[in-house]
Amino acid sequence: MSEPVIAQKSPLPVDVDEGKKYFWCACGESKKQPFxxxxxxxxxxxxxxxxxxxxxxxxxxxxxxxxxxxxxDGSHNSL
Numbered sequence: 899m900s901e902p903v904i905a906q907k908s909p910l911p912v913d914v915d916e917g918k919k920y921f922w923c924a925c926g927e928s929k930k931q932p933f934x935x936x937x938x939x940x941x942x943x944x945x946x947x948x949x950x951x952x953x954x955x956x957x958x959x960x961x962x963x964x965x966x967x968x969x970x971d972g973s974h975n976s977l
Contacts, residue, residue, distance in 0.1 A: 902926040902943060902962035907977055909957035909970035914950035921945040922958055922968030932958035932968070 903926030910932040914920060920933060924946050927937035934945035946968045950956075959967055961974040 900942075904961045904963075904977065905931045906960035907974045908960055909974070910960045911955055911957050913955050914948075914953065916950050916953045918950050920948045920950070920968075922948055924962065924967070926962045932960060 902924060905923070905926045905928070912920070912932065922932055922945055923930075923934045923938070925938040925941045925943035927941065928935040929937070938944060948956075948958075948968045957970040959970045959973070961977055963973040963977065964971040965973065
């Protein structure tokens with residue numbers, strides 16, 4: 899499997915709602931970053947489910963290189 903496309907070199911802040919599921923784009927091709935729009939079809943990538951345990955602002959990974967995907971771990975700083 900190839901590397902995912904770098905959607906952007908910074909995290910994407912999102913206010914999430916407790917109990918709601920979010921489908922994070924793992925391929926980097928989605929036009930609705932950080933969320934999946936089905937663009938991964940045929941790429942070998944699949945979206946990652948994130949379920950919010952509380953309502954708060956989280957920072958989804960935009961570079962697709964985080965070791966804590968789907969959330970940002972600062973990996974974009976070394977790109």
